[in-house]
Amino acid sequence: MKAIGYDNPGAVDGTGALRMFETDTPKIGPRDLLVRVKGISLNPVDVKLRAVRAPENGPDILGFDAAGEVVKTGTEVTDYKVGDEVFYAGDVTRPGTNAELQAVDERIVGRKPKSMDFVEAAGLPLTSITAWEMLFDCFRLSEGGGAGHSLLVIGGAGGVGSILIQLAKKLTNLTVIATASRPETQDWVRRMGADHVIDHRGDLVAQIGELGLAPNYVAALTATDQHWPAIIEMIAPRGHVALIDDPEGLDIAPAKPKALTISWEFMFTRSMFDTADIEVQRDLLNRVSALLDSGQLVSTVTERAQELTVETLTTAHLRQESGRVIGKQVLPGF
Incomplete structure (x- = not known):
């Protein structure tokens, strides 16, 4: 599958910065979903990690917001099935959303708002x-x-x-x-x-x-x-x-x-430590989804790219680093 990652920590436009590459389809665990990513967004954590975290085994795939479609389920999955439309923020210890496919624990995944397309919905989870x-x-x-x-x-x-x-x-x-x-x-x-x-x-x-x-x-x-x-x-x-x-x-x-x-407050704590109440994030995302569909909450997206490329993702990182982004930036999947 296609993915965008980086090889060395540092500036987004420096040596070893974001690049496109091919990698294996993620293997899923018993409670995992394999999701075809159709929308992503940028958060400060993306630029913070890219600046300081050195990849350990090949390029590091960032991205901590996504909306997409379930294409495969683990053997112990109970809440979702193939074809379901979902949104989530993922796990900082696992490969991110800047890829065609991503494995994610079903207990931190919510149902995508029906009133939004995948790209818009990706701006809300984290x-x-x-x-x-x-x-x-x-x-x-x-x-x-x-x-x-x-x-x-x-x-x-x-x-x-x-x-x-x-x-x-x-x-x-x-x-x-x-x-x-x-x-x-x-x-x-x-x-x-x-x-x-x-x-x-x-x-x-x-x-x-x-x-x-x-x-x-x-x-x-x-x-x-x-x-x-x-x-x-x-x-x-x-x-x-x-x-x-x-x-x-x-x-x-x-x-x-x-x-x-x-x-x-660190929203990755529940997934990092597999806390006893990890499924709270599923439940609150489903509640947020319902509030969005009923019009009680509105989208916070203000910047939307037309395609996902190294160039558009780099531009999004630079915008995030500027500190002048209002609301959220989103991009489509591959």
């Missing part, structure tokens, strides 16, 4: 899982909960922020404050449903003060180390911070007087 787990695993909110409390989303116009705002507004009673700095990103987060928009390039503490709010929950999606002092100052006592980025270091001692809770 960010939806991340946002859902922040709200309901990290913050331990319940659906319909959060009344009288507020959530601050730092980096609201990115992929995770775009769906997190929507999920918080549709499934909880939180007041949502989102940060965005450019007019177009501010307009975008308002479209996603944010109640208030502030500029993360300005004084966050002063802007939050003007709103008369002290966030009970903070979703730190980007530049957490830069905003850390402001987060500590403006969050409500006994508040909760959940972060997804990779700060070099955080001094958590100042969080003690307010008795804050600090959580990491």
